[in-house]
Amino acid sequence: MSLTDPDRLFPIEPSARALARDLHTSVCDLPIISPHGHCDPRWFAENARFENPAALFVIPDHYVFRMLISQGVAPEDLGIPRVDAGQVETDPRKIWRLFAQHFHLFRGTPSAMWLNHSFEHVFGLNTPLSAETADACYDHIEAMLQTDAFLPRALFEDFNVEMLATTEGALDDLRWHRQIRESGWSGRVVTTYRPDAVVDPSFEGFAENVSQLGALTGEDTSSWQGYLNAHAARRAFFKSFGATASDHGHPSARTADLSQAEAADLFQKALRGTCSPEEEDVFRGHMLTEMARMSLEDGLVLQIHPGSRRNHSAQMFARFGRDKGFDIPGRTDYVQDLRPLLDAVGMEPALNIILFTLDETTYGRELAPLAGAYPALKLGPPWWFFDSYEGIKKFREATTETCGFYNTAGFNDDTRAFCSIPARHDVARRSDCAYLATLVRTGRLSEAEAFELAHDLSYRLAKEAYRL
Amino acid sequence: MSLTDPDRLFPIEPSARALARDLHTSVCDLPIISPHGHCDPRWFAENARFENPAALFVIPDHYVFRMLISQGVAPEDLGIPRVDAGQVETDPRKIWRLFAQHFHLFRGTPSAMWLNHSFEHVFGLNTPLSAETADACYDHIEAMLQTDAFLPRALFEDFNVEMLATTEGALDDLRWHRQIRESGWSGRVVTTYRPDAVVDPSFEGFAENVSQLGALTGEDTSSWQGYLNAHAARRAFFKSFGATASDHGHPSARTADLSQAEAADLFQKALRGTCSPEEEDVFRGHMLTEMARMSLEDGLVLQIHPGSRRNHSAQMFARFGRDKGFDIPGRTDYVQDLRPLLDAVGMEPALNIILFTLDETTYGRELAPLAGAYPALKLGPPWWFFDSYEGIKKFREATTETCGFYNTAGFNDDTRAFCSIPARHDVARRSDCAYLATLVRTGRLSEAEAFELAHDLSYRLAKEAYRL
Amino acid sequence: MSLTDPDRLFPIEPSARALARDLHTSVCDLPIISPHGHCDPRWFAENARFENPAALFVIPDHYVFRMLISQGVAPEDLGIPRVDAGQVETDPRKIWRLFAQHFHLFRGTPSAMWLNHSFEHVFGLNTPLSAETADACYDHIEAMLQTDAFLPRALFEDFNVEMLATTEGALDDLRWHRQIRESGWSGRVVTTYRPDAVVDPSFEGFAENVSQLGALTGEDTSSWQGYLNAHAARRAFFKSFGATASDHGHPSARTADLSQAEAADLFQKALRGTCSPEEEDVFRGHMLTEMARMSLEDGLVLQIHPGSRRNHSAQMFARFGRDKGFDIPGRTDYVQDLRPLLDAVGMEPALNIILFTLDETTYGRELAPLAGAYPALKLGPPWWFFDSYEGIKKFREATTETCGFYNTAGFNDDTRAFCSIPARHDVARRSDCAYLATLVRTGRLSEAEAFELAHDLSYRLAKEAYRL
16 A cells, blocks of 8 residues: 555646656656755764654654644643653653554645655555554654664665755854764755844844854954954854855844944844844844845855744743744735845845745735846745645746746755655655646646756756755 | 536546545535524524515625625615615515526626525526526515425425524523424524623623623623623523524734733723723723633633624615625734734633634635644634635635644534525535545545545534534 | 647636637637727827837836846846936847847746737747747847838737727827827727826926926816816816726825815825825825716726835836836735725716726735625726736636626736737636636536626626726
8 A cells, every 4th residue: 555646746637647747757856955954964963863753753843743732632742842841751652652643633734745755755654654553653663763774864865865954053063064074974964054043132142142153253243343244254154064045034024224333233232132122123134134245245045034923822932942833924024124135135146035935925916026026036935834735836826927937946845854855855846847737738838848947946946046 | 407517616627526526425415514603593483484585585695785786786776674764675576686687796606606506406496597587486486485395494404404503692582592492393503602792892882781781690790700700691591592602703803811900990991981992902802812711611612703894885884784795804913813812721622712714815824823733723614705615725725734624613604594504515515525536636635534524524523613 | 830829728627628718719809908008109199110029029028127137137238228328238139139048037927928929929930939049030020020010000900909098197198199080090099097197296296297287277286176177177188089097006005085175285285295105195095086086977987006016126216217127016905995985986886996906815805895895896807917827817716706707897908018918818818718617617607608708708898897
């Protein structure tokens, strides 16, 4: 029995399906370009065995545990660590059983497709997961994890990953990246510069973080110019570990372009912790423009991931901390918010700014019109909840007519679930091939163009957008 | 000649259509669960004949008369009663002819499908309604209405309604429900607690209403605590007539969780009629949280129907009053607005809050992410203008990937058009079966899962969500 | 080789495709009704040859050059004239080559479909445009342009245009329209009254413009009443050149209905240039209501095109001026914003207000509910970025269920790209036929209704909505 349909996500009508299948066949063996994500570089540095099936598939994956929580399962019973280090379930088999027993909740979700893909194509399972099969599946995966073929580097190679970017904070020492490099392993794992903790005055310990930034770079970060220099130095340091991009996770797409004197004043206020929320927002927004200016110097691609209202549940945040599936999207206004940044650098063809969104209403109204005009802008792939068949379909249908394919930046998986990487790229390639086949069969594209585009969307555009 | 296509709403591609048909066959004879709506309990209490075709299909149905008004037909000519009791058309046959003459306006609308379904499957008509056939159709329906088979209770049974909830204001004496119960009739018709008139300070006669609430319950509703007690008492009274839910029709999804002292102060202000619009909004919002707390006590399900800008046309409101088809949806922000409520009770697995929306942009961005995280939340079916094939398709496509099927609450028809109930449930079942068949044929679901889900979506989820 | 698929835009499934083809066959030869657009009346007045392929297809078409700019092509190299009259490329062949070399950027866009349609069906080309074929295509088109068959009036007739509306400012002397009329040519080219420059206090030279309005009409436009009289006079003048409509391009859908005294005061402030931005907005909004009142007198249809944030890039605006592809849509709130206008005149069946939008989220939530209730409202076709297959599909799917087909106003092309007119109407007719065929094949419409609707949507509704 197969957990995955070989024709999954292709159009149903036979002639469109046949073409989608041919398009997919032409790209399904291309190497994976993973230019944005949250895998732990330590895995590839140490190349230690993954602990157990629950630690691999359940505990770290907020897509998975949020769904169980939404149906009344207690986070503690899923082994989610508590902030106060209070007791939670530690038996991975019990956690796995709870997961298996609720597996029907994922029907129709991308998680189900990613998990089944991993179960079947990574671990060779062919039994649907359920309460009845939980132990057998656990034992099977557990046994696999004991083998050398399932060590992180072996999987990386088996997945045919050409490059994978992780994301580290500006203060990170990049020790694991150093260890990877020094190990002589040929896998290409690079970092990404994520300075939220040192550009967002509302971040826990902002002033302390900035001071640490100074210590790391030898710059006087109590001054605005020293602070900018320190960023430039860290960016260079990250570049030396392969970084080709920075990433910015702001609550909105707000940007600003203050005078240097205004920015310097605001920076001092931020250090003193006396900014109003509005001033914090302006400072964050101004820093995006500063980062873009640095990008013009050092060539790093600027990624903006705005619009998540983080830690929506005070109770979950107090008990379990960040990134526990309770970050909820909100409306985002790109047209108004990006204007200062775009007035400063938007017409620069040498700059690559990649925009993401959690607000699908902006695809056709704001993002495609912007990306179809400003040379500096590209659209990132559907993000988070929208990294899915319907999400990709909606993205293509809403953006292509206005900004075409070539103002989009290929796919990236943005995941911390390593084993889902092949599945996610496969879903993206299938969904794009389905869209292309539909365009051909409705006379909107020639077959030759579709084959070229299938390759572009699966491989080339990501490499170019991220300067790999 | 048939007014309805036996394969209506199924996918066009033959293999998907065949599966959708099989799925539909498996659920089309399930009893109807109608846990939210606006039928008049008096019909079932008195079991009197429906007056005439116009009184049944035109005069009370705002879907129908708003369309005719939009094309220049005067409300008076449709027999819509005037607030000032001024003269309007009283000849039902003339009203019916006007309706028939404009029937082409409904092409492509759910109203056309509901009406044709009723004409054919309830009344046995097989002639398309038009100016030419108006009289013949009228006479046919009129003759049927004279027969016992078309009495309200007979239709209720013929429609295979397992249960039907009506909606009554907090001050209602539930006399018709009492009469139904005392009649010994076996049909299950229950009430729903709708306290808008006693929780919304901007409601006509709020203070008077609250005072009447006190009189009904023997509580001193001039005090905050007495007011809360009175709610608890009325909820218990409604429960004794079968209520399993309350319902709240607020202009926005705004909630608040004030301290009891603050709430008591605001309540006094509301009684004095001195609240600002903002304070009125906060009070309404706080009362949602109080209702949720009571739900934790008494088990009533909390329904929130927000986002309608009521009585948009001052002229229509002045001349014809409420509910005349001029309530227009507005943007709604669930992420921000529900936060106080969710911080108070959102993590309670014992609570059922069912959210509705008139803003489809919130499905993927807000509602599914929220319902896919908070145990207390479920999503109600597409509401009002979106209770339709496209509405249901959009709802499933936008929510399933993020919150799955099991955070949704099945279907409810929310109608005051009794004869449309079988049609509406049929449209919902067909639309869901079409969606499920599409998932199967694109490899996103197994056939076995689809059959189980068809049953869940048509029957089980509504019963569970409403605790029936 | 064909540049266009004869079955383009039809459903893929064979039975739906066959029906869509039959529907399209029944309407594809209907005359073109073009009741709103921006063609230059001078073309038809002088009937001079079009200059060259670049001047025809590239330089004036912001859909085209914005896409090239977005990929780093300098506007100067495309011959876009600079505000400071600085040097730009003047060799049309070089511009054409640059265009051809980037033609792949348009894959999947409506521009590609319009251009290929024009190349093949207007100019008889059958070679796909590319860097390699650039010169051959240029020479071919250039040769055609030398022939009498490609003079503006000949093309107008060849395109089977029954009527075409241009758009002129309130101060325009309509000399080209006069010349057309005096020429005795039988082509029906009419004007449209576009008073933005004399109703928007923020417009460059507002007071001067109003004074000129007085000079043109002999009214004292320094008084509110004189100003209104002058509008009435200009409307009558435009009507004498065939105008059946006015058009209003405001930043939002804001309307107001001030007392005459308030309006007069605000007008004085506007003349003095002392309005706040808020007051400017109110004045513009009030003028929509005044225009609607005049429409009740003189019968002109009122078109509202709101929601574009014009000249988003300060750099582009400073260097190249208006209408250079950097107008970006923004969120628009019709429910709140139109209320004053609708309270004043919305229930008038004798009035035709045609609403457009660049915010697709309003189709289902706001526009269809409004148009399905108010007699004065009709919905214009998808506009600008949404004048496309997906745009039309989304429009029909989101509006039909709520307001039906008969509250929509047929198609208009809104273009300044003359040769794209047949292509645009063909796309609209095909897209509508595809939608109708889908309705029939899913049991939502009968075939007979679909054929009638195909004619209505392609021809009749536009004539009726615009009173042609």
